Amino acid sequence: MGLVSTSEIEAFEHLLEEALRTGQAEDLDVIGYGEVTIGVKLATPRGDFACKRLVPFSERDAADRYADLIASYVEQLEACGIDVVETETPILKRPDGYVLYCVQPLLPSGSLGPDFLKSKTASEAAPHVRRIFEHIQASVTPSLAPDGQLSNWAFEGDRVRYLDVGTPFLRDEHGNEVLDFTTQTRALPAPVRVIVNRFLSQLVIDNYFSIRGQALDFLGNLIKEGLGDIFPPLVPVANEVFGLTPEITEKEVRAHYKSDAQLWALTQAARRADRWFYRRILRKPYPYLLPPRIDRYG
Numbered sequence: 623m624g625l626v627s628t629s630e631i632e633a634f635e636h637l638l639e640e641a642l643r644t645g646q647a648e649d650l651d652v653i654g655y656g657e658v659t660i661g662v663k664l665a666t667p668r669g670d671f672a673c674k675r676l677v678p679f680s681e682r683d684a685a686d687r688y689a690d691l692i693a694s695y696v697e698q699l700e701a702c703g704i705d706v707v708e709t710e711t712p713i714l715k716r717p718d719g720y721v722l723y724c725v726q727p728l729l730p731s732g733s734l735g736p737d738f739l740k741s742k743t744a745s746e747a748a749p750h751v752r753r754i755f756e757h758i759q760a761s762v763t764p765s766l767a768p769d770g771q772l773s774n775w776a777f778e779g780d781r782v783r784y785l786d787v788g789t790p791f792l793r794d795e796h797g798n799e800v801l802d803f804t805t806q807t808r809a810l811p812a813p814v815r816v817i818v819n820r821f822l823s824q825l826v827i828d829n830y831f832s833i834r835g836q837a838l839d840f841l842g843n844l845i846k847e848g849l850g851d852i853f854p855p856l857v858p859v860a861n862e863v864f865g866l867t868p869e870i871t872e873k874e875v876r877a878h879y880k881s882d883a884q885l886w887a888l889t890q891a892a893r894r895a896d897r898w899f900y901r902r903i904l905r906k907p908y909p910y911l912l913p914p915r916i917d918r919y920g
């Protein structure tokens with residue numbers, strides 16, 4: 623039994639394309655701006671869904687393979703005890719290729735990690751964060767990694783749920799990427815993309831497959847989420863659950879965050895320039911949604 627019917631998702635894709643064509647994203651119920659993913663709410667008579675549109679593919683085969691990878695990723699995370707939000711991956715044919723969606727039931731916004739912790743003190747937040755850390759600790763291996771950031775987890779009653787499966791962090795037994803991450807950088811303008819693919823992606827991806835990297839990412843990301851006040855007391859929790867030696871420090875987290883924020887700002891600036899080029903020079907719609915300009919703290 624599917625979450626969303628083919629006609630529903632097709633109608634939805636038309637709306638989204640229209641919004642991209644006209645640049646009128648205000649009409650969409652955007653739920654999240656990923657680096658490349660467009661996440662929008664879809665209301666149906668059977669409830670609301672999160673529809674996350676991944677980067678388009680030119681070949682059907684590639685889209686199929688990507689959907690299989692997501693299925694395998696979900697299975698492997700679940701085998702580690704992670705409660706992954708039910709996910710469907712419909713593929714739609716478009717005039718110029720194929721688009722793949724991740725469709726999930728829409729979780730109430732108050733349940734999403736950043737919102738859930740927003741009004742909590744560090745000591746109230748600590749047991750919840752500890753549970754996320756335990757899941758990260760139980761799942762990160764040389765061949766598997768969740769994207770452990772707070773925004774990818776939700777708290778529903780007693781359950782801690784994981785929702786970000788659109789970028790499967792998987793490696794084979796030789797340590798090679800299963801996913802061709804260069805497909806993930808298609809949203810970047812060509813000159814930036816070459817640099818990112820050649821020099822940066824390895825460093826960024828390595829970070830996910832390391833417990834220390836996950837810890838630094840999670841804590842640094844709290845600053846971005848406007849939760850900078852509660853992060854210092856959580857550093858010892860991370861050191862304890864992850865058994866880190868040498869222990870991580872507040873200073874190390876801040877430095878990690880700073881370099882991450884700079885990289886992010888750089889890619890966003892490049893994409894804005896690219897969007898300008900599409901619209902003004904090529905007179906074509908820019909095929910992605912960019913996050914609003916100011917959404918980082920710290």
Ligand SMILES: Nc1ncnc2c1ncn2[C@@H]1O[C@H](COP(=O)(O)OP(=O)(O)OP(=O)(O)O)[C@@H](O)[C@H]1O
Pocket residue numbers: 653654655656657658659661672674707726727728729730734773774785786787788789
């Ligand atoms: N099922 C859902 N219910 C409610 N909100 C969701 C759901 N899925 C995603 N979101 C919101 O959208 C945000 C982005 O979604 P997700 O983490 O899956 O992709 P992403 O991080 O944008 O992907 P990437 O960066 O890998 O392209 C989430 O952090 C969350 O705020």
Ligand SMILES: [Mg+2]
Pocket residue numbers: 656769773774786
């Ligand atoms: Mg995410």
